[in-house]
Amino acid sequence: MSALLGVAAIAALVYFNQPEPPPPVEPPSDRVVLLPDENGKVGKVVVITEGAEQLLATAYAGAKVLTGGKIELATEDAASVQLRYGAALGARPQKAVSYTVYFVSGREELTPESVSVVTELKAELARRAAPEVTVIGHTDRVGKAEANDALSIKRAQILRTMLIAQGVASTAIEAAGRGEREPLVPTADEVAEPKNRRVEISVR
Amino acid sequence: MSKSLNASPFARFPSLAGLGLTFALAAGSALAAGEAGMIKTAKGSVLIERGGQRTVAVIGDRVMPSDTLVTGADGSVGITLRDNTRLSAGPNSVLSLDKFAFDSTTYAGELDASVKKGTLSVISGKLASSSPGTVRFRTPTSTLGIRGTEFVIEVPERGAR
Numbered sequence: 051m052s053a054l055l056g057v058a059a060i061a062a063l064v065y066f067n068q069p070e071p072p073p074p075v076e077p078p079s080d081r082v083v084l085l086p087d088e089n090g091k092v093g094k095v096v097v098i099t100e101g102a103e104q105l106l107a108t109a110y111a112g113a114k115v116l117t118g119g120k121i122e123l124a125t126e127d128a129a130s131v132q133l134r135y136g137a138a139l140g141a142r143p144q145k146a147v148s149y150t151v152y153f154v155s156g157r158e159e160l161t162p163e164s165v166s167v168v169t170e171l172k173a174e175l176a177r178r179a180a181p182e183v184t185v186i187g188h189t190d191r192v193g194k195a196e197a198n199d200a201l202s203i204k205r206a207q208i209l210r211t212m213l214i215a216q217g218v219a220s221t222a223i224e225a226a227g228r229g230e231r232e233p234l235v236p237t238a239d240e241v242a243e244p245k246n247r248r249v250e251i252s253v254r
Numbered sequence: 255m256s257k258s259l260n261a262s263p264f265a266r267f268p269s270l271a272g273l274g275l276t277f278a279l280a281a282g283s284a285l286a287a288g289e290a291g292m293i294k295t296a297k298g299s300v301l302i303e304r305g306g307q308r309t310v311a312v313i314g315d316r317v318m319p320s321d322t323l324v325t326g327a328d329g330s331v332g333i334t335l336r337d338n339t340r341l342s343a344g345p346n347s348v349l350s351l352d353k354f355a356f357d358s359t360t361y362a363g364e365l366d367a368s369v370k371k372g373t374l375s376v377i378s379g380k381l382a383s384s385s386p387g388t389v390r391f392r393t394p395t396s397t398l399g400i401r402g403t404e405f406v407i408e409v410p411e412r413g414a415r
Contacts, residue, residue: 078410080393085404093378093403099396106405115395135406137344138375141330143294146338180294180314182334184358199359226358254334 083112083126083135088145097121146254147174150234151209153247160212167251168216174253175218182254183218185209187227190246191239195229202227209249290354291317291335295342299326319354323347325372339365339379339389346411347372352392356381368392374407376400 086092086109095106099119106113110131112124132139149171151164160168175181187205189198206225214220233246293300293315300311303322311323317333325331325347332342337356343349348370356363361384369391382389383402391398393409 078412080395080410081408082393082396082398083406085406087377087404093382094401095403095405096399097396098399113396115393119395121396131406134408135344135373135375137330138342138347138373138406141295141297141332141342141344142375142377143332143334143340143342145340146334180292182292186358224358228359231360252338254338 077117079122080115081112081124082106083110083131085109085131143254144178146252148253149251151249151251152244153205153249168212171213171251171253172216172218175222178253181222183213183223184252184254185213185223185225186250186252187225188232188234188246188248188250189230190233190241190243191230191237192242193240199227199229202229205247205249209251213251288319289316289336290319290321290351291333291339293317293331294334295330295332297330298328298345300324300329300331301326317351319351322350324349335365335379337361337363337365337379337381339381340375340377341367342375343369344373344375347374349374361385362388364388364390366390366392369407369409370394371409371411373409375404376407377404378402 082095082097084092084095084106092107092109097104097106097113097115099115099121101119102121104113104121104123110126110128112126114122114124116122149167151167152161153159175183185206187202187209189202189205193201203225206227210223210225213223230246233243234248235243235245237243237246293311293313296311296313301308301324302311302315302317303324304318308324311331323331323333323343325343325345327345330342330344332340334340335354335356336358341349349372350368350370352368353364353366361380363381363385365381365388376391378389378400382400386401387399389400391400391407393407394412398407
């Protein structure tokens with residue numbers, strides 16, 4: 051009898067010592083989650099794999115690439131994204147900020163309002179660890195497009211010189227021109243528009 | 255790749271009006287010829303791999319096209335590219351900038367980057383909003399075509415594949 055009990059005990063011990071079956075291993079999957087921007091707007095991402103293609107176009111839409119290139123859709127939320135991607139999101143650089151200055155008509159002189167913009171700009175530079183400044187000149191649509199490219203660059207360079215005179219390090223400033231490509235006020239060709247004769251300054 | 259990116263569905267979407275203007279106020283800087291961007295945030299271990307050499311990356315360092323960024327277990331890094339694309343990687347990540355070109359006058363150019371492993375947050379810039387089809391992110395199993403947007407990517411650590 052006791053021998054029988056002993057055998058049963060050993061059998062039970064063996065039984066309970068069986069390793070648990072391993073949990074099903076999820077093969078590693080690349081994932082993508084579309085996020086709303088700071089204004090809640092959502093863009094588009096197309097995920098293309100060997101054999102499948104999936105458009106993501108709604109906030110927190112996620113795609114998981116399975117074996118064989120199959121794409122599984124998953125909807126995430128702000129909390130799950132924070133959990134998985136918090137460190138990457140926390141390392142995002144500051145957004146670029148922009149200022150626009152206007153010139154006194156026909157002169158290389160800023161309007162009085164624009165002078166205070168330069169003061170604001172300097173304060174913003176002081177708030178950033180590694181700031182870069184880009185000044186972009188724009189023109190209206192009077193004259194040829196090529197001539198306006200040259201003029202817009204000249205406007206930007208005038209501002210660059212001003213900023214350096216204000217104490218901004220020259221190595222941190224680049225001047226570029228966009229010609230008449232990007233009017234603030236859209237007009238027909240050859241229309242004079244003071245609002246389009248401007249320089250935009252970006253700090254990033 | 256069984257499908258060309260030229261066949262991207264983006265071609266079928268109208269341009270995101272207004273986005274161009276939102277970003278328009280800022281443009282790239284090419285203070286050093288051919289540079290892609292600058293390191294704006296860095297925490298823990300962050301290395302830049304360039305031409306086979308690895309150096310410690312610090313805030314303010316230039317990032318060049320074809321650089322690879324590597325973060326350690328305690329690391330994270332944030333980069334702003336010249337077109338205002340903002341990339342940031344979490345710990346244990348490897349991010350390769352495969353191609354970068356941006357013309358601050360025409361906004362023409364291209365951006366190709368791959369996440370070998372880890373996590374990456376992307377806030378797209380002028381390239382994605384002004385020239386559809388010019389911005390691609392890759393993971394070991396997929397290619398992403400981007401149109402003016404924010405998203406995150408995760409690539410798990412893998413054994414031999």
